[in-house]
Amino acid sequence: MTTLTALRPTRSVSTAALYGLGTVSVLAALGLVRGAGSSSTALTVVVTGLAYLLLAFALVLAVEGRRAAVDRTFTNLAWGSFLLALVPLVSVIALVVKNGSRRFDANFLTHSLRGIGPRDSNGGAYHAILGTLEQVGLASLIAIPLGLLAAIYVVEHGRGWLVSAVRFVTDVMTGVPSIVAGLFVFTFWVLALGRGFSGFAASLALAILMLPTVVRTTEVVLGLVPDSLREASLALGVSRWKMVLRVVLPTAASGITTGIVLAIARVTGETAPLLLTALNFDSINSNPFKGQQAGLPSFVFAQAGQPQQAAVDRAWAGALTLLLLVLLLNLVARLIARRTRLKD
Protein backbone atom coordinates (compact mmCIF):
# COMPACT_ATOMS: atom_id res chain seq x y z
CA MET A 1 0.00 0.00 0.00
CA THR A 2 1.31 3.41 -0.93
CA THR A 3 1.13 6.11 1.66
CA LEU A 4 1.58 9.81 1.05
CA THR A 5 5.01 9.74 2.65
CA ALA A 6 6.03 6.96 0.29
CA LEU A 7 5.05 9.18 -2.65
CA ARG A 8 7.27 12.00 -1.51
CA PRO A 9 10.73 11.70 -3.13
CA THR A 10 13.29 10.91 -0.50
CA ARG A 11 16.18 12.17 -2.58
CA SER A 12 16.25 15.12 -4.93
CA VAL A 13 18.60 16.50 -7.57
CA SER A 14 20.36 19.62 -6.32
CA THR A 15 20.68 22.81 -8.35
CA ALA A 16 24.45 22.37 -8.34
CA ALA A 17 24.03 18.98 -9.96
CA LEU A 18 21.91 20.55 -12.71
CA TYR A 19 24.58 23.20 -13.33
CA GLY A 20 27.15 20.40 -13.54
CA LEU A 21 24.88 18.67 -16.01
CA GLY A 22 24.75 21.84 -18.09
CA THR A 23 28.54 22.03 -18.20
CA VAL A 24 28.76 18.37 -19.20
CA SER A 25 26.19 19.01 -21.95
CA VAL A 26 28.19 21.94 -23.36
CA LEU A 27 31.41 19.91 -23.36
CA ALA A 28 29.70 16.88 -24.89
CA ALA A 29 28.11 19.04 -27.60
CA LEU A 30 31.43 20.75 -28.38
CA GLY A 31 33.13 17.38 -28.61
CA LEU A 32 30.42 15.92 -30.84
CA VAL A 33 30.16 18.89 -33.21
CA ARG A 34 33.93 19.42 -33.48
CA GLY A 35 34.43 15.70 -33.83
CA ALA A 36 32.06 15.71 -36.78
CA GLY A 37 34.22 18.42 -38.37
CA SER A 38 31.87 21.39 -37.91
CA SER A 39 32.41 24.65 -36.04
CA SER A 40 28.83 25.98 -36.27
CA THR A 41 27.76 27.78 -33.12
CA ALA A 42 24.07 27.25 -33.83
CA LEU A 43 24.58 23.51 -34.18
CA THR A 44 26.52 23.41 -30.91
CA VAL A 45 23.74 25.24 -29.11
CA VAL A 46 21.09 22.88 -30.46
CA VAL A 47 23.13 19.78 -29.58
CA THR A 48 23.79 21.20 -26.09
CA GLY A 49 20.07 21.67 -25.59
CA LEU A 50 19.24 18.14 -26.68
CA ALA A 51 22.04 16.68 -24.60
CA TYR A 52 20.88 18.58 -21.51
CA LEU A 53 17.30 17.43 -22.08
CA LEU A 54 18.36 13.77 -22.25
CA LEU A 55 20.89 13.92 -19.41
CA ALA A 56 18.50 15.78 -17.10
CA PHE A 57 15.80 13.21 -17.82
CA ALA A 58 18.16 10.33 -17.07
CA LEU A 59 19.56 11.88 -13.89
CA VAL A 60 16.18 12.88 -12.45
CA LEU A 61 14.76 9.49 -13.43
CA ALA A 62 17.51 7.75 -11.53
CA VAL A 63 17.29 9.93 -8.43
CA GLU A 64 13.66 11.10 -8.13
CA GLY A 65 11.64 8.74 -10.29
CA ARG A 66 9.64 8.81 -13.50
CA ARG A 67 7.03 11.45 -12.64
CA ALA A 68 9.64 13.97 -11.60
CA ALA A 69 11.72 13.20 -14.69
CA VAL A 70 8.79 13.84 -17.05
CA ASP A 71 7.96 17.01 -15.15
CA ARG A 72 11.56 18.21 -15.43
CA THR A 73 11.66 17.40 -19.16
CA PHE A 74 8.52 19.38 -19.94
CA THR A 75 9.74 22.33 -17.85
CA ASN A 76 12.98 22.23 -19.84
CA LEU A 77 11.07 22.06 -23.11
CA ALA A 78 8.98 25.08 -22.14
CA TRP A 79 12.11 27.04 -21.26
CA GLY A 80 13.78 25.95 -24.48
CA SER A 81 10.82 27.13 -26.57
CA PHE A 82 10.82 30.44 -24.75
CA LEU A 83 14.51 30.97 -25.48
CA LEU A 84 14.02 29.90 -29.10
CA ALA A 85 11.19 32.39 -29.52
CA LEU A 86 13.44 35.14 -28.15
CA VAL A 87 16.14 34.50 -30.76
CA PRO A 88 14.56 36.34 -33.72
CA LEU A 89 13.35 39.21 -31.55
CA VAL A 90 16.69 39.76 -29.85
CA SER A 91 18.72 39.35 -33.03
CA VAL A 92 16.58 41.86 -34.93
CA ILE A 93 16.90 44.41 -32.16
CA ALA A 94 20.62 43.74 -31.73
CA LEU A 95 21.28 44.09 -35.45
CA VAL A 96 19.29 47.32 -35.75
CA VAL A 97 20.97 48.82 -32.70
CA LYS A 98 24.44 47.75 -33.84
CA ASN A 99 24.13 49.02 -37.41
CA GLY A 100 21.86 51.93 -36.58
CA SER A 101 24.07 53.45 -33.90
CA ARG A 102 26.75 54.25 -36.53
CA ARG A 103 24.75 57.24 -37.75
CA PHE A 104 22.24 57.73 -34.93
CA ASP A 105 23.42 61.13 -33.69
CA ALA A 106 22.26 64.70 -33.18
CA ASN A 107 23.02 65.57 -36.78
CA PHE A 108 20.88 62.69 -37.99
CA LEU A 109 17.94 63.72 -35.83
CA THR A 110 18.06 67.44 -36.67
CA HIS A 111 18.86 67.56 -40.39
CA SER A 112 17.02 66.60 -43.52
CA LEU A 113 18.41 65.16 -46.74
CA ARG A 114 18.20 68.47 -48.59
CA GLY A 115 21.18 68.72 -50.92
CA ILE A 116 22.67 65.49 -49.60
CA GLY A 117 23.88 62.96 -52.16
CA PRO A 118 24.03 59.23 -51.50
CA ARG A 119 27.80 59.43 -51.05
CA ASP A 120 27.71 62.21 -48.42
CA SER A 121 28.20 60.94 -44.92
CA ASN A 122 26.05 63.59 -43.19
CA GLY A 123 22.33 64.29 -43.65
CA GLY A 124 19.52 62.97 -41.53
CA ALA A 125 15.93 61.95 -41.13
CA TYR A 126 14.44 65.00 -39.42
CA HIS A 127 12.05 65.52 -42.33
CA ALA A 128 11.07 61.84 -42.26
CA ILE A 129 10.52 61.79 -38.49
CA LEU A 130 8.36 64.88 -38.78
CA GLY A 131 6.45 63.30 -41.67
CA THR A 132 5.87 60.02 -39.82
CA LEU A 133 4.69 61.82 -36.68
CA GLU A 134 2.26 63.91 -38.71
CA GLN A 135 1.01 61.06 -40.87
CA VAL A 136 0.58 58.59 -38.02
CA GLY A 137 -0.84 61.33 -35.78
CA LEU A 138 -3.49 62.29 -38.32
CA ALA A 139 -4.25 58.65 -39.07
CA SER A 140 -4.76 58.07 -35.32
CA LEU A 141 -7.01 61.11 -35.10
CA ILE A 142 -9.20 59.58 -37.78
CA ALA A 143 -9.08 55.91 -36.90
CA ILE A 144 -9.13 55.90 -33.07
CA PRO A 145 -12.39 57.82 -32.47
CA LEU A 146 -14.06 56.06 -35.38
CA GLY A 147 -12.86 52.65 -34.23
CA LEU A 148 -13.78 53.26 -30.58
CA LEU A 149 -17.25 54.43 -31.48
CA ALA A 150 -17.80 51.52 -33.84
CA ALA A 151 -16.73 49.04 -31.16
CA ILE A 152 -18.93 50.73 -28.55
CA TYR A 153 -21.84 50.53 -30.96
CA VAL A 154 -21.26 46.84 -31.60
CA VAL A 155 -20.86 45.87 -27.94
CA GLU A 156 -23.17 48.24 -26.09
CA HIS A 157 -25.95 49.25 -28.42
CA GLY A 158 -25.98 47.13 -31.53
CA ARG A 159 -28.77 44.73 -32.31
CA GLY A 160 -29.36 42.61 -35.37
CA TRP A 161 -27.89 42.69 -38.83
CA LEU A 162 -25.90 45.91 -38.58
CA VAL A 163 -23.70 44.37 -35.88
CA SER A 164 -22.91 41.36 -38.07
CA ALA A 165 -22.26 43.74 -40.95
CA VAL A 166 -19.79 45.79 -38.92
CA ARG A 167 -18.08 42.62 -37.68
CA PHE A 168 -17.86 41.21 -41.20
CA VAL A 169 -16.45 44.41 -42.68
CA THR A 170 -13.82 44.79 -39.95
CA ASP A 171 -12.80 41.16 -40.42
CA VAL A 172 -12.40 41.69 -44.14
CA MET A 173 -10.54 44.96 -43.57
CA THR A 174 -8.09 43.22 -41.21
CA GLY A 175 -6.98 41.11 -44.14
CA VAL A 176 -6.55 43.98 -46.60
CA PRO A 177 -2.89 44.12 -47.70
CA SER A 178 -1.40 47.51 -46.93
CA ILE A 179 -0.57 48.17 -50.56
CA VAL A 180 -4.23 47.79 -51.47
CA ALA A 181 -5.12 50.49 -48.95
CA GLY A 182 -2.41 52.63 -50.55
CA LEU A 183 -3.71 51.94 -54.04
CA PHE A 184 -7.24 52.79 -52.97
CA VAL A 185 -6.23 56.18 -51.61
CA PHE A 186 -4.00 56.71 -54.64
CA THR A 187 -6.79 56.14 -57.16
CA PHE A 188 -9.57 57.73 -55.13
CA TRP A 189 -7.99 60.66 -53.30
CA VAL A 190 -4.83 61.41 -55.23
CA LEU A 191 -6.11 60.81 -58.77
CA ALA A 192 -9.92 60.84 -58.92
CA LEU A 193 -10.40 63.73 -56.51
CA GLY A 194 -7.23 65.30 -57.82
CA ARG A 195 -5.85 66.13 -54.38
CA GLY A 196 -2.33 65.07 -55.35
CA PHE A 197 0.30 63.46 -53.15
CA SER A 198 0.38 64.58 -49.54
CA GLY A 199 1.06 63.41 -46.02
CA PHE A 200 -2.66 63.46 -45.41
CA ALA A 201 -3.24 61.01 -48.25
CA ALA A 202 -0.83 58.69 -46.42
CA SER A 203 -2.79 59.27 -43.21
CA LEU A 204 -5.96 58.16 -44.97
CA ALA A 205 -4.33 54.93 -46.10
CA LEU A 206 -2.87 54.32 -42.63
CA ALA A 207 -6.24 55.04 -41.02
CA ILE A 208 -7.84 52.37 -43.21
CA LEU A 209 -5.24 49.93 -41.91
CA MET A 210 -5.63 50.99 -38.27
CA LEU A 211 -9.39 50.98 -38.13
CA PRO A 212 -10.06 47.21 -38.04
CA THR A 213 -7.38 46.64 -35.40
CA VAL A 214 -8.83 49.34 -33.17
CA VAL A 215 -12.39 48.08 -33.62
CA ARG A 216 -11.51 44.44 -33.05
CA THR A 217 -9.34 44.86 -29.97
CA THR A 218 -11.70 47.39 -28.39
CA GLU A 219 -14.62 45.07 -29.07
CA VAL A 220 -12.86 42.17 -27.36
CA VAL A 221 -11.85 44.25 -24.35
CA LEU A 222 -15.30 45.80 -23.93
CA GLY A 223 -16.76 42.31 -24.08
CA LEU A 224 -14.59 41.40 -21.09
CA VAL A 225 -16.16 44.07 -18.88
CA PRO A 226 -18.56 42.15 -16.63
CA ASP A 227 -22.26 42.75 -17.28
CA SER A 228 -22.76 43.11 -13.54
CA LEU A 229 -21.02 46.50 -13.72
CA ARG A 230 -23.36 47.64 -16.47
CA GLU A 231 -26.35 46.47 -14.43
CA ALA A 232 -25.00 48.17 -11.33
CA SER A 233 -24.73 51.51 -13.08
CA LEU A 234 -28.08 51.18 -14.84
CA ALA A 235 -29.71 50.32 -11.52
CA LEU A 236 -28.36 53.59 -10.10
CA GLY A 237 -30.46 55.42 -12.65
CA VAL A 238 -27.54 56.27 -14.91
CA SER A 239 -28.22 56.76 -18.59
CA ARG A 240 -26.64 54.37 -21.07
CA TRP A 241 -24.12 56.74 -22.58
CA LYS A 242 -22.89 57.84 -19.17
CA MET A 243 -22.60 54.22 -18.12
CA VAL A 244 -20.40 53.56 -21.17
CA LEU A 245 -18.35 56.70 -20.69
CA ARG A 246 -17.80 56.58 -16.94
CA VAL A 247 -17.96 52.92 -16.01
CA VAL A 248 -17.37 50.64 -19.00
CA LEU A 249 -14.61 52.58 -20.77
CA PRO A 250 -12.52 53.27 -17.62
CA THR A 251 -12.75 49.60 -16.68
CA ALA A 252 -11.51 48.60 -20.12
CA ALA A 253 -9.05 51.50 -20.45
CA SER A 254 -5.77 49.64 -20.16
CA GLY A 255 -6.83 46.96 -22.63
CA ILE A 256 -8.09 49.54 -25.09
CA THR A 257 -4.84 51.49 -24.76
CA THR A 258 -2.87 48.35 -25.57
CA GLY A 259 -5.01 47.75 -28.63
CA ILE A 260 -4.58 51.30 -29.84
CA VAL A 261 -0.82 51.20 -29.34
CA LEU A 262 -0.65 47.95 -31.29
CA ALA A 263 -2.62 49.54 -34.10
CA ILE A 264 -0.37 52.61 -34.16
CA ALA A 265 2.77 50.50 -33.98
CA ARG A 266 1.53 48.41 -36.85
CA VAL A 267 1.00 51.32 -39.22
CA THR A 268 4.08 53.28 -38.14
CA GLY A 269 6.22 50.81 -40.04
CA GLU A 270 4.04 50.60 -43.14
CA THR A 271 5.99 51.45 -46.27
CA ALA A 272 3.91 50.46 -49.26
CA PRO A 273 0.99 52.85 -48.71
CA LEU A 274 3.37 55.77 -48.14
CA LEU A 275 5.06 55.26 -51.49
CA LEU A 276 1.72 55.58 -53.26
CA THR A 277 0.31 58.48 -51.28
CA ALA A 278 2.97 60.73 -49.77
CA LEU A 279 5.66 59.59 -52.17
CA ASN A 280 8.93 60.57 -50.57
CA PHE A 281 10.77 63.85 -50.20
CA ASP A 282 14.30 64.94 -49.40
CA SER A 283 13.44 68.21 -47.69
CA ILE A 284 11.32 69.27 -44.80
CA ASN A 285 7.63 69.62 -45.59
CA SER A 286 5.83 70.37 -42.37
CA ASN A 287 2.44 70.76 -44.04
CA PRO A 288 0.84 67.33 -44.27
CA PHE A 289 -1.98 68.60 -46.44
CA LYS A 290 0.08 69.84 -49.35
CA GLY A 291 2.84 68.31 -51.39
CA GLN A 292 4.82 65.14 -51.08
CA GLN A 293 6.26 64.29 -47.68
CA ALA A 294 8.82 61.87 -46.36
CA GLY A 295 8.12 59.24 -43.74
CA LEU A 296 10.58 57.10 -41.81
CA PRO A 297 9.65 53.85 -43.59
CA SER A 298 9.95 55.44 -47.04
CA PHE A 299 13.20 57.10 -45.91
CA VAL A 300 14.61 53.73 -44.89
CA PHE A 301 13.32 52.15 -48.10
CA ALA A 302 14.91 54.80 -50.31
CA GLN A 303 18.24 54.90 -48.47
CA ALA A 304 18.57 51.14 -48.23
CA GLY A 305 18.13 50.93 -52.00
CA GLN A 306 21.31 52.94 -52.61
CA PRO A 307 24.60 51.12 -53.13
CA GLN A 308 26.69 53.62 -51.13
CA GLN A 309 27.60 52.71 -47.56
CA ALA A 310 26.75 56.22 -46.27
CA ALA A 311 23.16 55.82 -47.51
CA VAL A 312 22.87 52.31 -46.08
CA ASP A 313 24.10 53.61 -42.72
CA ARG A 314 21.38 56.28 -42.86
CA ALA A 315 18.84 53.56 -43.58
CA TRP A 316 19.91 51.60 -40.47
CA ALA A 317 19.79 54.74 -38.34
CA GLY A 318 16.30 55.37 -39.72
CA ALA A 319 15.26 51.85 -38.77
CA LEU A 320 16.61 52.40 -35.27
CA THR A 321 14.65 55.66 -35.01
CA LEU A 322 11.50 53.83 -36.03
CA LEU A 323 12.12 51.13 -33.44
CA LEU A 324 12.70 53.69 -30.69
CA LEU A 325 9.61 55.62 -31.73
CA VAL A 326 7.40 52.58 -31.35
CA LEU A 327 9.08 51.69 -28.06
CA LEU A 328 8.52 55.22 -26.75
CA LEU A 329 4.89 55.06 -27.79
CA ASN A 330 4.49 51.79 -25.93
CA LEU A 331 6.01 53.24 -22.76
CA VAL A 332 3.85 56.35 -22.88
CA ALA A 333 0.70 54.29 -23.39
CA ARG A 334 1.60 52.05 -20.46
CA LEU A 335 2.17 55.05 -18.25
CA ILE A 336 -1.21 56.47 -19.22
CA ALA A 337 -2.88 53.13 -18.57
CA ARG A 338 -1.20 52.92 -15.17
CA ARG A 339 -2.22 56.42 -14.19
CA THR A 340 -5.87 55.62 -14.79
CA ARG A 341 -5.68 52.62 -12.47
CA LEU A 342 -6.18 53.02 -8.75
CA LYS A 343 -3.37 52.27 -6.37
CA ASP A 344 -3.94 49.65 -3.72
Next chain:
Amino acid sequence: MAKRITATDVAAYYGGFKAIDGVSLTIEPKSVTALIGPSGCGKSTFLRTLNRMHEVIPGARVEGKVLLDSEDLYGVGVDAVAVRRTIGMVFQRPNPFPTMSIYDNVAAGLKLNGIKGKQTLDEAVERSLRGANLWNEVKDRLSKPGAGLSGGQQQRLCIARAIAVEPQVLLMDEPCSALDPISTLAIEDLMTDLKDRFTIVIVTHNMQQAARVSDRTGFFSLEATGEPGRLIEIDDTSTIFSNPSEKRTEDYITGRFG
Protein backbone atom coordinates in the same frame (compact mmCIF):
# COMPACT_ATOMS: atom_id res chain seq x y z
CA MET B 1 -40.16 58.94 1.04
CA ALA B 2 -40.97 55.24 1.04
CA LYS B 3 -43.67 54.36 -1.42
CA ARG B 4 -46.09 51.50 -2.01
CA ILE B 5 -45.73 49.26 -5.04
CA THR B 6 -48.81 47.70 -6.57
CA ALA B 7 -48.25 45.13 -9.29
CA THR B 8 -51.23 44.04 -11.35
CA ASP B 9 -51.18 41.00 -13.64
CA VAL B 10 -47.47 41.28 -14.44
CA ALA B 11 -46.01 38.93 -17.04
CA ALA B 12 -42.38 38.93 -18.17
CA TYR B 13 -40.83 37.39 -21.25
CA TYR B 14 -37.33 36.49 -22.38
CA GLY B 15 -37.84 36.52 -26.15
CA GLY B 16 -40.60 33.98 -26.72
CA PHE B 17 -40.28 32.43 -23.27
CA LYS B 18 -42.76 33.53 -20.66
CA ALA B 19 -40.90 33.55 -17.34
CA ILE B 20 -43.65 34.83 -15.04
CA ASP B 21 -47.36 35.25 -15.50
CA GLY B 22 -50.24 36.90 -13.73
CA VAL B 23 -48.35 38.25 -10.73
CA SER B 24 -50.42 40.68 -8.69
CA LEU B 25 -49.30 41.87 -5.29
CA THR B 26 -48.88 44.89 -3.10
CA ILE B 27 -45.66 45.82 -1.39
CA GLU B 28 -46.21 47.93 1.69
CA PRO B 29 -44.04 50.99 2.33
CA LYS B 30 -41.48 50.96 5.15
CA SER B 31 -41.51 47.22 5.42
CA VAL B 32 -39.45 44.29 4.21
CA THR B 33 -41.14 42.00 1.73
CA ALA B 34 -39.38 38.71 1.03
CA LEU B 35 -39.91 36.70 -2.13
CA ILE B 36 -39.13 33.00 -1.80
CA GLY B 37 -39.54 30.00 -4.03
CA PRO B 38 -37.62 27.28 -5.86
CA SER B 39 -34.94 28.09 -8.45
CA GLY B 40 -36.28 29.26 -11.79
CA CYS B 41 -39.68 30.27 -10.42
CA GLY B 42 -39.21 33.84 -11.59
CA LYS B 43 -38.83 35.69 -8.32
CA SER B 44 -35.67 37.48 -9.50
CA THR B 45 -37.32 38.20 -12.83
CA PHE B 46 -40.29 39.70 -11.02
CA LEU B 47 -37.95 41.79 -8.86
CA ARG B 48 -36.29 43.13 -11.99
CA THR B 49 -39.63 44.15 -13.48
CA LEU B 50 -40.13 46.45 -10.48
CA ASN B 51 -37.38 48.85 -11.55
CA ARG B 52 -37.45 48.16 -15.27
CA MET B 53 -34.14 46.31 -15.19
CA HIS B 54 -35.76 43.33 -16.88
CA GLU B 55 -35.96 45.09 -20.23
CA VAL B 56 -32.19 45.71 -20.22
CA ILE B 57 -31.73 42.13 -21.42
CA PRO B 58 -32.05 41.96 -25.22
CA GLY B 59 -35.45 40.55 -26.25
CA ALA B 60 -36.94 40.83 -22.78
CA ARG B 61 -40.28 42.58 -22.25
CA VAL B 62 -42.92 43.08 -19.59
CA GLU B 63 -46.72 43.13 -19.67
CA GLY B 64 -49.06 44.36 -16.97
CA LYS B 65 -49.04 47.27 -14.61
CA VAL B 66 -46.68 48.27 -11.83
CA LEU B 67 -47.77 51.27 -9.79
CA LEU B 68 -45.47 53.23 -7.53
CA ASP B 69 -48.10 54.85 -5.30
CA SER B 70 -50.29 56.00 -8.18
CA GLU B 71 -47.74 56.31 -10.98
CA ASP B 72 -47.51 53.53 -13.58
CA LEU B 73 -43.84 52.60 -14.09
CA TYR B 74 -44.65 51.22 -17.53
CA GLY B 75 -46.85 54.14 -18.51
CA VAL B 76 -46.39 56.10 -21.72
CA GLY B 77 -43.61 58.65 -21.42
CA VAL B 78 -42.13 57.21 -18.24
CA ASP B 79 -38.33 57.28 -18.36
CA ALA B 80 -36.79 53.95 -17.33
CA VAL B 81 -33.66 55.78 -16.14
CA ALA B 82 -35.75 57.91 -13.78
CA VAL B 83 -37.57 54.81 -12.52
CA ARG B 84 -34.26 53.18 -11.61
CA ARG B 85 -33.18 56.30 -9.78
CA THR B 86 -36.31 56.02 -7.64
CA ILE B 87 -36.11 52.27 -7.15
CA GLY B 88 -32.60 51.13 -6.33
CA MET B 89 -31.20 47.65 -6.59
CA VAL B 90 -28.57 45.49 -4.90
CA PHE B 91 -27.37 42.40 -6.72
CA GLN B 92 -26.48 38.85 -5.82
CA ARG B 93 -22.75 39.32 -6.19
CA PRO B 94 -21.11 42.47 -4.86
CA ASN B 95 -20.21 44.54 -7.91
CA PRO B 96 -18.32 47.68 -6.89
CA PHE B 97 -16.88 49.64 -9.81
CA PRO B 98 -13.29 48.38 -10.03
CA THR B 99 -11.81 51.63 -11.32
CA MET B 100 -13.30 53.73 -8.54
CA SER B 101 -12.29 54.36 -4.95
CA ILE B 102 -14.64 53.60 -2.06
CA TYR B 103 -15.66 57.25 -2.00
CA ASP B 104 -16.28 57.37 -5.74
CA ASN B 105 -18.24 54.13 -5.66
CA VAL B 106 -20.68 55.57 -3.16
CA ALA B 107 -20.80 58.92 -4.93
CA ALA B 108 -21.09 57.29 -8.37
CA GLY B 109 -24.86 57.49 -8.63
CA LEU B 110 -24.87 61.16 -7.66
CA LYS B 111 -21.86 62.13 -9.73
CA LEU B 112 -23.09 60.32 -12.83
CA ASN B 113 -26.42 62.09 -12.45
CA GLY B 114 -24.65 65.42 -12.51
CA ILE B 115 -24.71 66.29 -8.81
CA LYS B 116 -21.60 68.28 -7.92
CA GLY B 117 -20.20 70.12 -4.97
CA LYS B 118 -17.67 68.59 -2.62
CA GLN B 119 -19.65 69.25 0.51
CA THR B 120 -22.87 67.76 -0.85
CA LEU B 121 -21.03 64.67 -2.01
CA ASP B 122 -19.00 64.33 1.21
CA GLU B 123 -22.18 64.44 3.25
CA ALA B 124 -23.98 62.00 1.01
CA VAL B 125 -21.05 59.57 1.11
CA GLU B 126 -20.79 59.66 4.89
CA ARG B 127 -24.56 59.38 5.36
CA SER B 128 -24.79 56.43 2.96
CA LEU B 129 -21.80 54.61 4.42
CA ARG B 130 -23.18 55.12 7.93
CA GLY B 131 -26.53 53.93 6.64
CA ALA B 132 -24.86 50.80 5.32
CA ASN B 133 -22.96 50.25 8.59
CA LEU B 134 -19.67 50.55 6.80
CA TRP B 135 -18.48 54.03 7.78
CA ASN B 136 -16.35 53.02 10.74
CA GLU B 137 -14.58 50.34 8.76
CA VAL B 138 -13.66 52.46 5.76
CA LYS B 139 -13.59 56.09 6.91
CA ASP B 140 -9.78 56.12 6.94
CA ARG B 141 -9.38 54.65 3.48
CA LEU B 142 -12.03 56.27 1.37
CA SER B 143 -9.59 56.82 -1.47
CA LYS B 144 -8.63 53.14 -1.71
CA PRO B 145 -10.25 50.94 -4.36
CA GLY B 146 -13.62 49.46 -3.47
CA ALA B 147 -12.55 46.13 -4.89
CA GLY B 148 -10.01 45.81 -2.06
CA LEU B 149 -12.69 45.27 0.58
CA SER B 150 -13.90 41.87 1.76
CA GLY B 151 -16.97 40.34 0.14
CA GLY B 152 -19.31 41.38 2.93
CA GLN B 153 -17.88 44.89 3.00
CA GLN B 154 -18.20 45.11 -0.77
CA GLN B 155 -21.86 44.16 -0.54
CA ARG B 156 -22.45 46.82 2.09
CA LEU B 157 -20.57 49.24 -0.17
CA CYS B 158 -23.02 48.35 -2.94
CA ILE B 159 -25.90 48.99 -0.55
CA ALA B 160 -24.37 52.35 0.37
CA ARG B 161 -24.04 53.11 -3.34
CA ALA B 162 -27.68 52.21 -3.90
CA ILE B 163 -29.04 54.31 -1.00
CA ALA B 164 -26.79 57.29 -1.83
CA VAL B 165 -29.17 58.32 -4.62
CA GLU B 166 -32.00 58.39 -2.05
CA PRO B 167 -34.31 55.89 -3.72
CA GLN B 168 -37.79 55.22 -2.35
CA VAL B 169 -37.65 51.49 -2.78
CA LEU B 170 -34.66 49.16 -2.46
CA LEU B 171 -34.71 45.86 -4.32
CA MET B 172 -32.28 43.19 -3.16
CA ASP B 173 -31.66 40.15 -5.31
CA GLU B 174 -30.26 37.43 -3.03
CA PRO B 175 -27.88 39.95 -1.45
CA CYS B 176 -26.34 37.46 0.97
CA SER B 177 -25.95 34.37 -1.18
CA ALA B 178 -22.26 35.07 -1.81
CA LEU B 179 -21.50 36.00 1.79
CA ASP B 180 -20.45 34.22 4.98
CA PRO B 181 -22.83 34.05 7.99
CA ILE B 182 -21.28 37.00 9.81
CA SER B 183 -21.55 39.30 6.79
CA THR B 184 -25.05 37.96 6.22
CA LEU B 185 -25.99 38.94 9.76
CA ALA B 186 -24.56 42.41 9.20
CA ILE B 187 -26.69 42.84 6.10
CA GLU B 188 -29.81 41.49 7.79
CA ASP B 189 -29.36 43.96 10.66
CA LEU B 190 -28.92 46.63 8.08
CA MET B 191 -32.21 45.73 6.41
CA THR B 192 -34.01 46.14 9.69
CA ASP B 193 -32.46 49.61 10.07
CA LEU B 194 -33.17 50.59 6.48
CA LYS B 195 -36.84 49.74 6.54
CA ASP B 196 -37.49 52.83 8.63
CA ARG B 197 -36.67 54.84 5.54
CA PHE B 198 -37.16 52.59 2.54
CA THR B 199 -39.53 50.05 1.14
CA ILE B 200 -37.44 46.88 0.83
CA VAL B 201 -38.05 43.88 -1.37
CA ILE B 202 -35.66 40.98 -0.99
CA VAL B 203 -35.39 37.81 -3.04
CA THR B 204 -33.85 35.00 -1.04
CA HIS B 205 -33.29 31.27 -1.19
CA ASN B 206 -32.82 31.17 2.52
CA MET B 207 -36.15 30.67 4.28
CA GLN B 208 -34.70 31.38 7.70
CA GLN B 209 -33.54 34.69 6.33
CA ALA B 210 -37.02 35.47 5.01
CA ALA B 211 -38.46 34.55 8.41
CA ARG B 212 -35.89 36.66 10.25
CA VAL B 213 -35.99 39.89 8.30
CA SER B 214 -39.28 40.20 6.48
CA ASP B 215 -42.69 41.50 7.48
CA ARG B 216 -44.44 39.96 4.54
CA THR B 217 -43.47 36.96 2.43
CA GLY B 218 -44.53 36.04 -1.08
CA PHE B 219 -44.14 32.50 -2.35
CA PHE B 220 -43.45 31.93 -6.05
CA SER B 221 -43.59 28.60 -7.80
CA LEU B 222 -44.05 27.03 -11.19
CA GLU B 223 -46.10 24.09 -12.37
CA ALA B 224 -43.31 22.50 -14.38
CA THR B 225 -40.08 23.46 -16.13
CA GLY B 226 -40.90 25.59 -19.18
CA GLU B 227 -44.09 26.89 -17.56
CA PRO B 228 -44.15 30.48 -16.34
CA GLY B 229 -43.64 31.10 -12.62
CA ARG B 230 -46.58 32.42 -10.61
CA LEU B 231 -47.17 34.00 -7.25
CA ILE B 232 -48.80 31.33 -5.14
CA GLU B 233 -49.57 33.47 -2.14
CA ILE B 234 -48.39 36.48 -0.19
CA ASP B 235 -49.17 37.16 3.43
CA ASP B 236 -47.64 38.24 6.71
CA THR B 237 -44.41 36.35 7.25
CA SER B 238 -45.66 34.80 10.48
CA THR B 239 -48.77 33.51 8.70
CA ILE B 240 -46.80 32.12 5.74
CA PHE B 241 -44.44 30.24 8.00
CA SER B 242 -46.98 29.00 10.52
CA ASN B 243 -50.28 28.71 8.77
CA PRO B 244 -50.10 29.18 4.98
CA SER B 245 -53.37 28.96 3.10
CA GLU B 246 -51.88 27.06 0.17
CA LYS B 247 -50.77 23.46 0.35
CA ARG B 248 -47.83 24.13 -2.03
CA THR B 249 -46.48 26.86 0.23
CA GLU B 250 -46.59 24.57 3.18
CA ASP B 251 -44.87 21.77 1.24
CA TYR B 252 -42.09 24.14 0.19
CA ILE B 253 -41.59 25.63 3.63
CA THR B 254 -41.54 22.29 5.38
CA GLY B 255 -39.07 20.95 2.83
CA ARG B 256 -41.36 18.41 1.17
CA PHE B 257 -40.80 20.07 -2.18
CA GLY B 258 -38.19 22.23 -3.89
